[in-house]
Amino acid sequence: MSARPVLWFAPQTCARVALTALEEIGEPFETRLVAFMAGEHRGEEFLAVNPAGKVPALETAHGVIVQNGAILTFLAQRHPQAGLLPRPEDAARSTQVFEELFRCSSDLHPLVTRFVMSGMISTRADDAPRIRAKAGEGLAIQLTVLEQRLSAQPWMLGEDWSILDAYLAWIWFRITGAGFEQTKFPALQQHYATASQRPSAQAALRHEEKAQDELRARGLHFQPPPVGKPD
Ligand SMILES: N[C@@H](CCC(=O)N[C@@H](CS)C(=O)NCC(=O)O)C(=O)O
Numbered sequence: 001m002s003a004r005p006v007l008w009f010a011p012q013t014c015a016r017v018a019l020t021a022l023e024e025i026g027e028p029f030e031t032r033l034v035a036f037m038a039g040e041h042r043g044e045e046f047l048a049v050n051p052a053g054k055v056p057a058l059e060t061a062h063g064v065i066v067q068n069g070a071i072l073t074f075l076a077q078r079h080p081q082a083g084l085l086p087r088p089e090d091a092a093r094s095t096q097v098f099e100e101l102f103r104c105s106s107d108l109h110p111l112v113t114r115f116v117m118s119g120m121i122s123t124r125a126d127d128a129p130r131i132r133a134k135a136g137e138g139l140a141i142q143l144t145v146l147e148q149r150l151s152a153q154p155w156m157l158g159e160d161w162s163i164l165d166a167y168l169a170w171i172w173f174r175i176t177g178a179g180f181e182q183t184k185f186p187a188l189q190q191h192y193a194t195a196s197q198r199p200s201a202q203a204a205l206r207h208e209e210k211a212q213d214e215l216r217a218r219g220l221h222f223q224p225p226p227v228g229k230p231d
Helices: 015-025 044-049 068-078 091-116 125-152 163-177 186-197 199-217
Strands: 006-009 030-033 057-060 063-066
Touching (some): 015 068, 015 199
């Protein structure tokens, strides 16, 4: 592989968080687009990189790293000057970072998938509205914790931005883009607006726009399926 890290990604997915991290570091890296609509996440080339068929996957000189939490932790440790995560001064601080990483990847992300892609969770099409409604309830409960926190401090971990803020911004982007009711979450709205202005976030979006152009040119631009109202 190339001496530079290579990020396998798809636009609008959680790979945006890893893209943002790489942009924040500011060292050269390469990207490889995985075209979901063409089934490339189940294709031989990508499965050789990540047999689980999921983005993000980061090829590095130390091997392939998968799982956003692992990629972000690896990048934070390799590039401490980038300030992706606070340095683990003590066990309590370090535990807090893991709590928030797992909150994003284990609590929130599965709810995001169920809310946004509810039609893909069950084989019965008429289950989708109920799956979406339950996921929306779960998201509201989980996000209330963060709404309270972000009413009192600007970023997930306190006064300083961390890559966890990019993770939360991606979650917010996905669910609000799919119609999540935002009105009870003004602090999260403000957080998203501020996090999105960061140059690394803007640069990540430029990678995605380029990828969307490529997908359009190949006739593979993703159109989200319509979602019905819950019973
Ligand atoms: N726990 C994984 C989740 C990765 C994940 O589910 N990625 C989605 C895109 S947001 C994906 O590649 N889905 C394709 C699939 O599951 O087939 C992580 O945090 O990296």
